[in-house]
Amino acid sequence: MGVMVIDGFDLPEEGLEKVDHIGILLQRVADGDRAAFAEVYDALSARAFGLILRVLVDRSQSEEVLQEVFLEIWQSAARFTPNRGQGRSWVLTIAHRRAVDRVRSSQSSVDRDVRAGFRDMDVAYDHVAEKVELKMEGRRVVDALAALPDAQKEALTLAYFGGYSQSEIATLVGAPLGTVKTRMRDGLSRLRMEMGVDK
Template sequence: MEEDTVAGLIAKVAAADRAAFRDLYSATSSKLMGTLLRILGTRSEAEDALQEVFTRVWLRAGRFDPEKGRGMTWLIAIARNHAIDRLRSRSPAAAGDDGDELDSVADTSLSAEGSLIAKGEARRISDCFATLEPDRAAAVRGAYLDGLAYTDLADRYAVPLNTMRTWLRRSLLKLRECLDQ
């Protein structure tokens, strides 16, 4: 769906148009569900979050300014921020007995060959991270592994938000270039 159409539907939702809200849901819910599922990891939690996101959209549609941003981008930002809030509100016990989330993700059924390949790839990724400046590497880890919001990272490193976005974009490009070698 085109951005102009999404923005138009959001404007109608701001005027409490229920038909426009149904159309907006039909047009965007699958993309937002994908975003939520990637961040939250479980379908049931992503479904709950999607319902809450659309409640927020209904309540906050009047705040949308088509001059400042595109409709789908605005919706994804609401979904992403809500998912990050949900992750932050999880108790450490929900992540596992000792709170180490990586242990619950590890695949212990790897063959010896698979284990060696995985270690080699992990070493490559670690080596590529080492090519980044330490603060940039930490910002990338914070944004994409810890789920921190760009604004939180900008505050942490005392840089403007757009500078943080540039750091992250350039760092990801540098990582991709390193991994492609």
Template structure:
């Protein structure tokens, strides 16, 4: 082993590791783990995730040591590239997990039950409206009911009642004013 060139030393240790030499791989780990861990931690900002990614990276180094090509760069560059890719994959995976969790939470948020007072208030408002409608003239009430409750347009109400359109508009306008005043004051 050439002790003067750390790159050659790492290359030799990787070749030995590819042949199944556990002690060579342990020495490779000792010489490179601080740099690999530092890179991964800078990307992930979480010690436990960084430790997992470093472990996955070293497993990949062990399993794929024979695929290292010295013509494509140094051993440490090869190792750091693998660690970087695994770190980025972890960041993406965690982000996707957070997004899915957020979407699930949003989709499954329970709709709060309607307060007990809402149906009571609605019944009271309906009773007030019925009472106020009964105070209108028959012509006003009939025009409003046809327009608002039957969904007819003003011209359709005019045609249905055989009344001129301006008259229908006046009846509805006057009737709505009376209803608004009656509902606001709550007269029953």
């Protein structure tokens, strides 16, 4: 029986069961295996970068955050627990959390600057206002997402921050496609409610 590796999963061609290839690599990383770490990086760095870039928009900040993400993975791979989820989801969750932390940190910095009156006068007002507005809106979305049940939050995060299709999400989380569609529909409905947005 042949085995295909698709996006971090070993999928037997007969479709009997999937093996969490990234999870296995993370367990080796926890033991200090540099080759396994390189494999995790090769498999997921592009996907993680895309997710981070969607949150931050700024490319150079996204590159910095990506480095922080993989440093954290190297230092804390032992915290990955296979029976609590897939290795790939664990890595992408770290990437998303780090990106959100950077947004919050940037927002705090803007708030401090405004309070202290140290706004750079050479920067056009419209540009500053637009950046602050985008960051505030991003924070509203993050806060609203945090209020969702885990299954809905995971489905929406993978779709909108990870760029996955519904069928890819179903494969990743091990749920039927119909269940994923329901989670996304219900999650979007609740997200609108949390943000006070009309349908």
